[in-house]
Amino acid sequence: xxxxxxxxxxxxxxxxxxxxxxxxxxxxxxxxxxxxxxxxxxxxxxxxxxxxxxxxxxxxxxxxxxxxxxxxxxxxxxxxxxxxxxxxxxxxxxxxxxxxxxxxxxxxxxxxxxxxxxxxxxxxxxxxxxxxxxxxxxxxxxxxxxxxxxxxxxxxxxxxxxxxxxxxxxxxxxxxxxxxxxxxxxxxxxxxxxxxxxxxxxxxxxxxxxxxxxxxxxxxxxxxxxxxxxxxxxxxxxxxxxxxxxxxxxxxxxxxxxxxxxxxxxxxxxxxxxxxxxxxxxxxxxxxxxxxxxxxxxxxxxxxxxxxxxxxxxxxxxxxxxxxxxxxxxxxxxxxxxxxxxxxxxxxxxxxxxxxxxxxxxxxxxxxxxxxxxxxxxxxxxxxxxxxxxxxxxxxxxxxxxxxxxxxxxxxxxxxxxxxxxxxxxxxxxxxxxxxxxxxxxxxxxxxxxxxxxxxxxxxxxxxxxxxxxxxxxxxxxx
Numbered sequence: 001x002x003x004x005x006x007x008x009x010x011x012x013x014x015x016x017x018x019x020x021x022x023x024x025x026x027x028x029x030x031x032x033x034x035x036x037x038x039x040x041x042x043x044x045x046x047x048x049x050x051x052x053x054x055x056x057x058x059x060x061x062x063x064x065x066x067x068x069x070x071x072x073x074x075x076x077x078x079x080x081x082x083x084x085x086x087x088x089x090x091x092x093x094x095x096x097x098x099x100x101x102x103x104x105x106x107x108x109x110x111x112x113x114x115x116x117x118x119x120x121x122x123x124x125x126x127x128x129x130x131x132x133x134x135x136x137x138x139x140x141x142x143x144x145x146x147x148x149x150x151x152x153x154x155x156x157x158x159x160x161x162x163x164x165x166x167x168x169x170x171x172x173x174x175x176x177x178x179x180x181x182x183x184x185x186x187x188x189x190x191x192x193x194x195x196x197x198x199x200x201x202x203x204x205x206x207x208x209x210x211x212x213x214x215x216x217x218x219x220x221x222x223x224x225x226x227x228x229x230x231x232x233x234x235x236x237x238x239x240x241x242x243x244x245x246x247x248x249x250x251x252x253x254x255x256x257x258x259x260x261x262x263x264x265x266x267x268x269x270x271x272x273x274x275x276x277x278x279x280x281x282x283x284x285x286x287x288x289x290x291x292x293x294x295x296x297x298x299x300x301x302x303x304x305x306x307x308x309x310x311x312x313x314x315x316x317x318x319x320x321x322x323x324x325x326x327x328x329x330x331x332x333x334x335x336x337x338x339x340x341x342x343x344x345x346x347x348x349x350x351x352x353x354x355x356x357x358x359x360x361x362x363x364x365x366x367x368x369x370x371x372x373x374x375x376x377x378x379x380x381x382x383x384x385x386x387x388x389x390x391x392x393x394x395x396x397x398x399x400x401x402x403x404x405x406x407x408x409x410x411x412x413x414x415x416x417x418x419x420x421x422x423x424x425x426x427x428x429x430x431x432x433x434x435x436x437x438x439x440x441x442x443x444x445x446x447x448x449x450x451x452x453x454x455x456x457x458x459x460x461x462x463x464x465x466x467x468x469x470x471x472x473x474x475x476x477x478x479x
Contacts, residue, residue, distance in 0.1 A: 021413040021461040033464035053115035092303040100296040107346030113279035114305035117272040118142030120252040129227040134213035142306030146203040150185040158250035173255040254454040273456040278352035285470035297474040345438035351431035357447040372417030372447035375459035378466040381443035386426025393435035395442035410472035
């Protein structure tokens with residue numbers, strides 16, 4: 001009897017090590033990466049707030065043939081396989097979908113990111129004057145290091161809403177001809193007491209007021225002349241009064257556009273990578289789905305993640321569940337709660353949010369073997385949370401294996417990583433809010449340097465592989 005030679009595994013097959021993606025990316029992917037990253041830079045340069053990101057996304061969706069679900073709901077028309085729709089929530093949160101060939105009850109493939117970013121908001125009565133300056137009183141939003149926001153050029157974005165419902169959009173500081181704003185800081189010569197404070201105490205929250213003007217109005221008997229001159233400028237440009245601040249949402253963000261970073265142009269420096277980088281990658285992936293997917297493909301762009309996903313536009317509210325119910329009602333003859341619950345529990349989701357990269361300048365906070373590395377590919381995070389995995393949904397090994405299969409089959413360069421050492425701190429995403437439906441959820445996104453800073457740094461290859469991974473996930477089956 002002829003003996004069959006036993007196949008011996010190579011040593012390279014036995015060991016695993018994450019590698020820089022540029023050592024193994026194909027020339028075609030490299031060219032495509034530059035195209036996708038160029039489009040992303042254009043998007044994030046225009047979308048400095050969650051409202052702007054929503055509007056940019058809607059414009060891209062409608063240009064690609066997506067229709068507002070409201071029209072179908074009003075007319076009672078049915079949705080069929082291949083139909084492309086979107087649904088909005090208060091101009092901030094958005095779900096877009098391509099109806100799959102399988103019934104919705106079989107589940108959806110969902111990529112979910114958020115479009116709000118840490119920033120500084122104006123208070124409801126923000127404008128005042130002090131010592132020859134017109135100032136804007138603020139309240140920061142999300143987890144920021146306050147000292148990073150002083151002395152840098154800032155822009156004002158947002159909307160005034162009049163009592164009659166008319167919206168007045170504001171954007172000051174982005175055009176080269178625009179003025180910018182700033183928050184002042186102490187000169188080193190007088191900072192002896194400031195130096196004694198911790199970083200967190202050196203700039204207090206009430207010390208983040210923005211300089212808005214320094215010329216008094218030329219009216220002899222006018223009180224608060226510096227403040228009034230700013231009000232006159234706002235009225236001339238936008239037709240608003242001081243009372244209109246009370247029904248406004250105005251955000252202070254870093255001024256300026258995204259820039260390629262590094263002599264090799266391998267990175268992007270920009271405000272709002274967290275989490276518009278994953279939100280855009282997911283949106284772009286949905287736009288590039290060809291034909292009819294097997295499972296309904298959804299991209300969810302939500303608000304309020306940076307402050308706990310609260311409020312009517314956050315994921316702790318019922319927008320997603322309600323939209324899934326509306327989708328179901330438009331795709332089956334007889335809607336039922338049981339069918340909705342089955343659709344949700346049978347769904348798969350990538351919680352598309354950023355992770356921290358291993359930073360050689362701060363090595364002590366990370367465990368290198370289990371940290372994401374720059375340009376090693378999109379980062380899959382089985383669990384996040386803090387310390388004892390508090391706040392984590394902790395994806396199953398079975399679902400992790402499915403993601404490995406999909407990514408490997410489609411040539412996606414990926415890595416795994418956790419958010420810092422076990423007892424160092426931690427963070428979370430919307431994953432746990434979606435896992436409550438019983439669906440399979442795992443975190444998957446782009447690694448960043450300087451997360452939550454006014455300017456964050458991301459690798460182009462990681463951004464492209466997030467897009468490629470999301471596309472593979474949306475269009476792939478489950479075998």
